Amino acid sequence: MSELIALKAQQLASDSILMKSYEEFYNEKGFFFTKNPNLAGAKRKPPKFPINSKGFSQKWTEPEWFVNSQKFYLMYLAGMDKNKYVKDSDYESLKKAYDKWDQRYYVVFYGDSAKWTCNLFVGEALYMAGKNSLTSSSKYYSAKQIWNEEGIFKQIKKSEVQRGDIVSFYSGLHVEIVSQVMEEGLIFKDKVSFCSRGAGRGSSDFGTEKCNDTQNSRLINKKDIKFLRVF
Known part of the structure; x- marks a missing residue:
């Protein structure tokens, strides 16, 4: 061993x-x-992402789409402050961040x-x-x-x-x-x-x-x- x-x-x-x-x-x-x-605390890459920006800011707040640790990491990848209020116009930046996330890795947020x-x-x-x-x-x-x-x-x-x-x-x-x-x-x-x-x-x-x-x-x-x- x-x-x-x-x-x-x-x-x-x-x-x-x-x-x-x-x-x-x-x-x-x-x-x-x-x-x-x-x-x-290990969270996988979200299994899906909204298909377009319509209503994206609302989906961003819904746990069936994203939990906090997933959101914090996606915002980090997108170069955003994790306390930023996400708007529909942030869709493209966060979608690019989502595409970068290698699904073999789980993210853990301890503060x-x-x-x-x-x-x-x-x-x-x-x-x-x-x-x-x-x-x-x-x-x-x-x-x-x-x-x-x-x-x-x-x-x-x-x-x-x-x-x-x-x-x-x-x-x-x-x-x-x-x-x-x-x-x-x-x-x-x-x-x-x-x-x-x-x-x-x-x-x-x-x-x-x-x-x-x-x-x-x-x-x-x-x-x-x-x-x-x-x-």
Whole structure:
């Protein structure tokens, strides 16, 4: 299972649409994409769009046509403020936005002040690997919940770390997925450092693989790092 999780993390990282949505979410646009239809708040692309502008402003307010998260995303794509009062004359701009929406992706709107994406990356990769990575409230586990070994996450010994394990940094402030483990020693292959993939490291670093650096941020024996496995 761990190797499958590592492969899905790499696949997720190469999905430019999802990574762009994480970047937008981190930069306080309020939304992100998922392929998990069971994630709380996930809304698909509306199955239909009005055929012309006649009465469009009225249809825009009717939930059988659009719900709020769908409207917010379409307005974002159209370059409109989400608080704008939509008129019939906005039909063409919003129809073009609708046509841009790839129906494989569900939009989730958690609000403009939300920004954390590291747990979204981990949860999405686990979903892609076939694991039920949702809490009882149908959200992805937070970084702190993962550190606390809630749900499907179990701590492992640092001598057992392998690709596809979850690494939790800074006592539960950040999580990523291990992509490589570096070993040293001729007789005893001690696990020394690691590389990992994730999101939420800053406003422009999403999905890249990072290895141990000059600050020794990815040494396996650091005290504020914990490793967990999904069984």
